[in-house]
Every structure is written in structure tokens, then in C-alpha cells.
Amino acid sequence: MKDSVPARKRILVIGGGFFGMYLAEQLARQGCAVRLVEKDPAMMSRASYANQARVHNGYHYPRSVLTALRSRLSFPRFVEEFRECIDSGFEKYYCIAAPLGKVSAKQFLKFCERIGAPCTPAPHGIRALCNPALIEECFSVQEYAFDAVKLRDLMAARIAAAQVHCSTETSAERVTPKGDGVMVELLHAASGEHETVYADHVFNCTYSRINFLPARCGLDLVPLKHEMTEMCLVDVPDPFKRVGVTVMCGPFFSVMPFPPVGLHSFSHVRYTPHYEWRDGDRPGFFDAEDRFRGDLRHSAWRYMQKDAARYFPVLSECEYRDSLWEVKTVLPRSESDDSRPILFLPHYGLKGFHCVMGGKIDNVYDVLESIDAHNLLS
Ligand SMILES: Cc1cc2nc3c(=O)[nH]c(=O)nc-3n(C[C@H](O)[C@H](O)[C@H](O)COP(=O)(O)OP(=O)(O)OC[C@H]3O[C@@H](n4cnc5c(N)ncnc54)[C@H](O)[C@@H]3O)c2cc1C
Known part of the structure; x- marks a missing residue:
């Protein structure tokens, strides 16, 4: 049989x-x-x-050690599996803002040690570009772009x-x-x-x-929070060409190579989200697709640039090229610890x-x- x-x-x-x-x-x-x-x-x-x-390697999540540790596990696996899609040929820095930062340089360093993420004092070149009155410390880290x-x-x-x-x-x-x-x-x-x-x-x-x-x-409905987001694509000045910078944490912005178009993406915690809504809060459902297609879009680039240039004056020389608009969806519980x-x-x-x-x-x-x-x- x-x-x-x-x-x-x-x-x-x-x-x-x-x-x-x-x-x-x-x-x-x-x-x-x-x-x-x-x-x-x-x-x-x-x-x-x-x-x-960004191929996350944990640095972004000092307020959620679990997410940071999961990122540390998946980072080498993702980089290995998708090697030909990874841009690792730029210097990446995390800079700690003061006096408004929620995390101090000492705490960030300790956090990196705790999750086992490489983190060393950044070289003079990048430090010379930042405003020492607003940046407490700059660190060289290992973070890539896909x-x-x-x-x-x-x-x-x-x-x-x-x-x-x-x-x-x-x-x-x-x-x-x-x-x-x-x-x-x-x-x-x-x-x-x-x-x-x-x-x-x-x-x-x-x-x-x-x-x-x-x-x-x-x-x-699954309880979800949605944000209409704007990620700007910019041409950065020469000192930033092969550099990515994240300034955290209070002010929180990132300028990173965006490989598909040879520009840098620019996000800012205050200006990237334009508005938000939630599913499950009230009866009725707002289809993200209707908002995505029907939204009137006014770029917040000038605000992003103005604020970022307080920390890195050279960023005032960025030239705006375009914006990527997208609905970002997160779990409501992520709001408190990111x-x-x-x-x-x-x-x-x-x-x-x-x-x-x-x-x-x-x-x-x-x-x-x-x-x-x-x-x-x-
Ligand atoms: C502004 C922003 C910045 C981010 N930055 C990062 C970052 O730096 N690093 C990182 O790792 N992650 C980042 N994320 C998160 C990351 O983009 C998402 O986690 C990821 O792209 C989700 O992939 P997905 O396949 O679930 O969604 P999507 O890529 O959106 O795919 C969902 C697909 O479903 C299709 N679809 C919808 N409804 C239907 C239907 N009824 N029938 C058939 N098809 C349908 C849509 O057209 C779409 O193509 C960011 C997200 C945003 C918005």
C-alpha cells in the first residue's frame, strides 16, 4: 500500500x-x-x-533594552543574508544632545556596553562640525543602510x-x-x-x-497608531557625503545615506510626523490608504533643517530634493518607550x-x- x-x-x-x-x-x-x-x-x-x-543595531533604543537586544541579534543575520543590499561604506555617529537630552553621554555609553554594541569616541573631524554648546558627546558606531x-x-x-x-x-x-x-x-x-x-x-x-x-x-480592530510621515531626501554638503548622524535623545534627528537614489534621508522627531490617528479608539475606520492618496502635502523641510543646523551648522547647506511620504504604523504601547x-x-x-x-x-x-x-x- x-x-x-x-x-x-x-x-x-x-x-x-x-x-x-x-x-x-x-x-x-x-x-x-x-x-x-x-x-x-x-x-x-x-x-x-x-x-x-537604517539597519538597526540597537543604538536607537536606549529606552527599550529588549528592542535593542533583539536588534543586536538580527543585525548580523540581516547584514549577512542581504550583503549585496547593504551600504556599510560610511561613518555613522550618534551624538548626544545637551542640555535638553533625555539620555546623557555616560548613560548612552553604558547602554552600549550593556547591549554589547561597538561605541567609541568619534574622531576630531565630526566633532569639529557640531555645536559644542548643544552636543555633549559624539560616538562612532556600527550602523548601516539598506x-x-x-x-x-x-x-x-x-x-x-x-x-x-x-x-x-x-x-x-x-x-x-x-x-x-x-x-x-x-x-x-x-x-x-x-x-x-x-x-x-x-x-x-x-x-x-x-x-x-x-x-x-x-x-x-487591532489598536494601532498611525502617523503621516515625511522623510526628506537631500543633497548633503561635502563633509557629510559618506557620513550618517543621529542626534538624540529629546531632540532626535537623523541624516543618513539613502542608497537607492544617492541622496541622504532626513528625519526629525518633531517634524517628520505631520499628524496622527488611531484605529480602535472610536467606532469607524479610517483607511490609511485614503489618507495616503488624498492628503495635501506641505513639506516641513525648512523647520527640520533649521533645527538640525543648530546642532550641526553645516547642515544649513543641505539642498532639498524631494520628500518620501508614508503612513508609519506603531503599536500604541511603543509610545512610552519607543x-x-x-x-x-x-x-x-x-x-x-x-x-x-x-x-x-x-x-x-x-x-x-x-x-x-x-x-x-x-
Ligand atoms: C517614516 C518611516 C521610517 C522608518 N524607518 C525605518 C528604518 O530606518 N529601519 C527599519 O528597519 N524600519 C523603518 N521603518 C519601518 C519599516 O518601514 C516597516 O517596518 C516595514 O517596511 C514594514 O514592511 P511591510 O512589508 O509590513 O509593509 P509595506 O512595505 O507597507 O507593505 C505592505 C503592502 O501591503 C499592500 N496592501 C495593503 N492593503 C492590501 C490589500 N488589501 N491587498 C493587497 N495588498 C495590500 C500595500 O500596498 C503594501 O505594498 C520606517 C517606517 C517609516 C514609515
């Missing part, structure tokens, strides 16, 4: 950002039949592109090799229970046709739109419907661990 071969799990991944692509590839490699749908014409064109491109376009191309090749069936311009519109799995209604934007597919497991990797399907299907845990909600209101969100790119490894820990695919 022949052994019966267990049926391949059918998986639908919704959202072709980095999280959806990575998950789709990993699940296909585990033997699942995976389909990935993305509503836009291109993969990784939303938050996975429009962000500061190239989102190279990452997208690499992931596209990897999911093709793993035989993931991909459809762009295809949005998931509704989920309903069916037996042990989920029926998903898809809408193909080009033809206007609807398609209904069955999956044993559906992974909702839609980041700022995590609540779109729950809202449509009468499920509870932590970046993943959101992982297995069987969210429906058996087989799982909501997944990573607060930063390298958190994908935590998502894989959670899937294993919940034994989801056995």
Missing part, C-alpha cells in the same frame, strides 16, 4: 512589502503552495521603500525561485471562514474582475492597512487568518520565530 502524501498547505500572503515577500519565500521553501497578492503595481513600493533605510531597490530585486528573484505565485494590482477585499481555512475575495485592478480563493492560512502583511480586512469583515516589537496575531477573529506587522525591517526573523512557536503550519 502506498503511503499517503500529506496535502501541501495552501497559503495566501496579502501585501507585497518586505514582510510579505520574505514570509512568502520562507513558507514556499518549507513546502507550502504560496500565493502573494499586492494591490499596487510594484512590490516593496510602500513603507518598505519609504523609510530611513538599499530598498536592491532588496526588492533580490526578493523578487528569491520568490520566483521558490515558486511563489505572485499577483500585483490585486487586492484582498474580504475574508470569510470556510471549513478549517479562509475564503478570500480578490479584486484585480486592471480588469475589475473578482476572484475567490481558498487558503489554509492567510497572512495579512499590509502594515498601515492591517485593519482594512478586519474592518470590512466585522472583526475587532520600542519596536512585532505584532503577531494568529487566528485573528477567523481560524487561519493571521495578522503580522514588523516595527522595523529586520524584525522578519521574529515573525518566523513566532510562526514556529505557534506551530501554525503543522
Whole structure:
């Protein structure tokens, strides 16, 4: 008698950002039949592109040691796995602001020691550029940037090799229970046709739109905070060309190489978020997509630059080129300590419907661990 071969799990991944692509590839490699749908014409064109491109190595999180330690674990793994997408050829400095800083230089150094992150006094060149009345200390650190376009191309090749069936311009519109799995209604934007597919497991990797399907299907909204953000792209003066700087922590701004376009990204804690809203606070659901498409955009670049130039006067010579606008979504609990845990909600209101969100790119490894820990695919 022949052994019966267990049926391949059918998986639908919704959202072709980095999280959806990575998950789709990993699940296909585990033997699942995976389909990935993305509503836009291109993969990784939303938050996975429009962000500061920082490969976190812990420094950013002096108020959340857990996030810092998780970053320290995932940093070498991410850098190794995506070596060809990493820009490590610049000097990165963390500068501690005084007198308004929430963290002193001594505390920052101690924190780096605690998480085992390299941190040494910065060389004279960068110190000479900062305003000593407002910067207590500058440290050289090990932090890199990723190239989102190279990452997208690499992931596209990897999911093709793993035989993931991909459809762009295809949005998931509704989920309903069916037996042990989920029926998903898809809408193909080009033809206007609807398609209904069955999956044993559906992974909702839609980041700022995590609540779109729950809202449509009468499920509870996941409590989330959204910010409409502006990341400026600027041409920096010569001394900053191969330099990235983060000034923390109170005033908090970062100027970092943004590899896909050969400019620097510029974010500022006060001016990058333009406004915010929350899901789950009140009845009704505000679709982040409507805000993203319909928003009137007035750049806050002048304010960012003016404030940053108080700390590094040479930044007044930056030339503004463009802005990346994106909805940033965080868990409300991250507000107090600026932590970046993943959101992982297995069987969210429906058996087989799982909501997944990573607060930063390298958190994908935590998502894989959670899937294993919940034994989801056995
Ligand atoms: C301003 C800003 C700065 C940041 N800086 C950093 C940083 O420096 N380093 C870092 O590691 N992280 C950073 N992040 C966080 C990082 O960008 C996110 O953690 C990550 O991109 C999330 O990836 P994702 O795949 O979940 O989301 P996305 O890349 O947004 O992908 C979600 C996809 O789902 C699609 N979608 C939505 N609804 C549907 C639907 N119904 N059907 C089909 N498709 C759908 C969307 O079109 C989108 O392509 C930053 C984020 C922002 C906004």
C-alpha cells in the first residue's frame, strides 16, 4: 500500500512589502503552495521603500533594552543574508544632545556596553562640525543602510525561485471562514474582475492597512497608531557625503545615506510626523490608504533643517530634493518607550487568518520565530 502524501498547505500572503515577500519565500521553501497578492503595481513600493533605510543595531533604543537586544541579534543575520543590499561604506555617529537630552553621554555609553554594541569616541573631524554648546558627546558606531531597490530585486528573484505565485494590482477585499481555512475575495485592478480563493492560512502583511480586512469583515480592530510621515531626501554638503548622524535623545534627528537614489534621508522627531490617528479608539475606520492618496502635502523641510543646523551648522547647506511620504504604523504601547516589537496575531477573529506587522525591517526573523512557536503550519 502506498503511503499517503500529506496535502501541501495552501497559503495566501496579502501585501507585497518586505514582510510579505520574505514570509512568502520562507513558507514556499518549507513546502507550502504560496500565493502573494499586492494591490499596487510594484512590490516593496510602500513603507518598505519609504523609510530611513537604517539597519538597526540597537543604538536607537536606549529606552527599550529588549528592542535593542533583539536588534543586536538580527543585525548580523540581516547584514549577512542581504550583503549585496547593504551600504556599510560610511561613518555613522550618534551624538548626544545637551542640555535638553533625555539620555546623557555616560548613560548612552553604558547602554552600549550593556547591549554589547561597538561605541567609541568619534574622531576630531565630526566633532569639529557640531555645536559644542548643544552636543555633549559624539560616538562612532556600527550602523548601516539598506538599499530598498536592491532588496526588492533580490526578493523578487528569491520568490520566483521558490515558486511563489505572485499577483500585483490585486487586492484582498474580504475574508470569510470556510471549513478549517479562509475564503478570500480578490479584486484585480486592471480588469475589475473578482476572484475567490481558498487558503489554509492567510497572512495579512499590509502594515498601515492591517485593519482594512478586519474592518470590512466585522472583526475587532487591532489598536494601532498611525502617523503621516515625511522623510526628506537631500543633497548633503561635502563633509557629510559618506557620513550618517543621529542626534538624540529629546531632540532626535537623523541624516543618513539613502542608497537607492544617492541622496541622504532626513528625519526629525518633531517634524517628520505631520499628524496622527488611531484605529480602535472610536467606532469607524479610517483607511490609511485614503489618507495616503488624498492628503495635501506641505513639506516641513525648512523647520527640520533649521533645527538640525543648530546642532550641526553645516547642515544649513543641505539642498532639498524631494520628500518620501508614508503612513508609519506603531503599536500604541511603543509610545512610552519607543520600542519596536512585532505584532503577531494568529487566528485573528477567523481560524487561519493571521495578522503580522514588523516595527522595523529586520524584525522578519521574529515573525518566523513566532510562526514556529505557534506551530501554525503543522
Ligand atoms: C517614516 C518611516 C521610517 C522608518 N524607518 C525605518 C528604518 O530606518 N529601519 C527599519 O528597519 N524600519 C523603518 N521603518 C519601518 C519599516 O518601514 C516597516 O517596518 C516595514 O517596511 C514594514 O514592511 P511591510 O512589508 O509590513 O509593509 P509595506 O512595505 O507597507 O507593505 C505592505 C503592502 O501591503 C499592500 N496592501 C495593503 N492593503 C492590501 C490589500 N488589501 N491587498 C493587497 N495588498 C495590500 C500595500 O500596498 C503594501 O505594498 C520606517 C517606517 C517609516 C514609515
